Amino acid sequence: xxxxxxxxxxxxxxxxxxxxAAAYGVSYGALAVAAGLDIWQTCVMSLLMFTGGSxxxxxxxxxxxxxxxxxxxxxxxxxxxxxxxxxxxxxxxIIGAGFWKRIAAAWTTIDETTAVSTNQxxxxxxxxxxxxxxxxxxxxxxxxxxxxxxxxDALGDPRQWGLDAAAAAAFVGLLWPRLRQxxxxxxAAAAAVIAIALTPLLLPGLPVLVAxxxxxxxxxxxxxxxxxxxxxxxDREGI
Amino acid sequence: xxxWLIVIIASLAxxxxxxxxFLVPPSVLDRPTPSRIANLLTVALLAALVAVQTLGSGxxxxxxxxxxxxxxxxxxFAVRVPFVLVVIAAAATAALIRxxxxx
Numbered sequence: 001x002x003x004x005x006x007x008x009x010x011x012x013x014x015x016x017x018x019x020x021a022a023a024y025g026v027s028y029g030a031l032a033v034a035a036g037l038d039i040w041q042t043c044v045m046s047l048l049m050f051t052g053g054s055x056x057x058x059x060x061x062x063x064x065x066x067x068x069x070x071x072x073x074x075x076x077x078x079x080x081x082x083x084x085x086x087x088x089x090x091x092x093x094i095i096g097a098g099f100w101k102r103i104a105a106a107w108t109t110i111d112e113t114t115a116v117s118t119n120q121x122x123x124x125x126x127x128x129x130x131x132x133x134x135x136x137x138x139x140x141x142x143x144x145x146x147x148x149x150x151x152x153d154a155l156g157d158p159r160q161w162g163l164d165a166a167a168a169a170a171f172v173g174l175l176w177p178r179l180r181q182x183x184x185x186x187x188a189a190a191a192a193v194i195a196i197a198l199t200p201l202l203l204p205g206l207p208v209l210v211a212x213x214x215x216x217x218x219x220x221x222x223x224x225x226x227x228x229x230x231x232x233x234x235d236r237e238g239i
Numbered sequence: 240x241x242x243w244l245i246v247i248i249a250s251l252a253x254x255x256x257x258x259x260x261f262l263v264p265p266s267v268l269d270r271p272t273p274s275r276i277a278n279l280l281t282v283a284l285l286a287a288l289v290a291v292q293t294l295g296s297g298x299x300x301x302x303x304x305x306x307x308x309x310x311x312x313x314x315x316f317a318v319r320v321p322f323v324l325v326v327i328a329a330a331a332t333a334a335l336i337r338x339x340x341x342x
Contacts, residue, residue, distance in 0.1 A: 044246055045250055054249070057285075070240040079280055089260045103258070107257060159337065162331060168312070171292060191290075194287065196300065199298065209284075211283050214283050219280075
């Protein structure tokens with residue numbers, strides 16, 4: 001591929017992924033309001049946290065446990081945010097030097113930007129891919145979060161519109177691309193069983209956290225291992 | 240703890256984790272176990288959230304319109320229907336079932 005072709009391929013991938021992410025910002029916004037957040041809180045999360053899995057997790061725990069489940073909600077969001085730190089280690093050399101540039105890059109280091117940038121063939125196209133995805137996703141996600149929050153606010157009773165079921169479906173969508181290896185399927189099954197078994201016994205929010213122990217145990221001993229999974233298992237965007 | 244405090248602390252924690260990734264040397268990834276556990280933690284929490292969102296009801300378990308909605312969602316993701324359409328379909332399934340008087 002020539003350099004121009006590589007550049008435009010990276011830009012196309014970034015815009016496509018950004019657009020897809022922006023589309024599900026609407027569901028985040030609507031579900032956040034249904035969970036009890038106000039429009040400002042919904043938008044601050046998209047601006048500051050800016051990582052879909054953690055945002056969905058926080059509103060999911062708040063939806064079931066309310067403000068009393070705050071510590072569990074924070075912990076769930078943070079645990080789902082750990083992977084962004086791992087992505088950062090990989091992406092950091094691609095970004096290069098420059099204090100503010102690195103701050104902006106770290107802020108936007110998520111599934112989407114990591115997947116697009118690490119999929120490009122040259123350093124130049126990796127950088128183009130990263131920043132295109134970062135810009136498209138950041139702008140799109142924040143606009144659609146606001147749109148979702150405004151429409152969720154107008155809907156009223158979330159159960160009547162099936163928004164509680166939509167939240168479950170959203171988590172399936174985030175989980176689905178990761179279920180490619182026996183190991184991840186085993187952990188997912190174990191975690192789901194643990195969380196449900198503990199739901200009648202623990203305060204809301206805690207069963208989800210305890211279910212994380214399945215990952216630590218299986219990961220530490222590398223049970224059910226076959227192939228190493230890809231760094232960012234994103235496939236729904238077709239990259 | 241107010242909702243605002245929860246939102247701010249969780250947001251700053253997630254941001255700090257992102258920044259931390261840019262501060263540690265790349266050799267951290269040489270050992271496979273920490274990144275494997277991080278990857279599996281993501282899977283475990285998402286799966287647990289699916290389960291609790293589908294069956295949980297405060298501190299109890301409840302089978303209602305969310306269950307068929309989840310079945311619809313899984314079927315649609317399996318045939319690669321886009322995220323937003325699946326979420327809408329799941330919501331519509333639950334809403335219609337409730338409109339019919341069950342769940």
